[in-house]
Amino acid sequence: MAVDLAAVDELDPDLLIGREIARPLARGRLDGWCEVQSPWCQRRGREFSHRRHASQGGLWVAENGLWACGHGNLDGCHGWIHQHPDDAKDNGWIVPWPNDPATVSTLIHTANYGHARVFLDRSGGVRLDQVGDAA
Template identity: 45%
Template sequence: MKPGLARKKLLNRSGGRCEVCGLRPAREAQHRKNRSQGGTWDLSNLLHVCGHGNRDGCHGLIHQNPETAYANGWSVRQPRNPAEMPAWLTTEHGRIYVWLHDDGTASPVALPELVYGALKAERIYERGAV
């Protein structure tokens, strides 16, 4: 997807509020998988966040605290696919884990999906595949 279209759809999904804190206006697109690592402008790979650059607001929080960002799905490690990694975001239903879809929507993660995904990730880690 082209960056301009992605930014418009991202604004529509977020309603203009930071998807991480939900408190401040969102100004920037955060790539969950960095573009330098093959991250795309697909909406499953983007968060609408507050802050400027990588210095302040939630955008700064994500870049300055990578382990927290990975744990919350705000960043995605190689070689994982952002569309297959839920993110802990502020939504109209409160702060919940959601699946981000490339059509610009988000859907809540069911608890069994989250538990199964965590167990699966742990087994992969134990085998040294990560």
């Protein structure tokens, strides 16, 4: 499905599901930089890190993914998240079933608020929860 990202706010949220739309929306939130910025950060993002895993019903939607550096479980922030699940849950980087990622805030780096605890939405938007420090 070809989606015009500039018009994404006008689209039905039910259309904004799938790898080909969720990845660019997540990547665009911080212009391709890693949003997580864990202690292992490599700065430039390269992967969509699912907050609620697909095996737990997590969808390919913008609010369910963080644009993260690293390679899978191995290195960078994607690796840090997988290897530090308790801290990752505290930061909203992992959202266990049955919680809805849209209603669980996450502590990330954002274009508008800097390092802040925010709620993510399906259109690639960010809404401030509270400013805070990493757990």
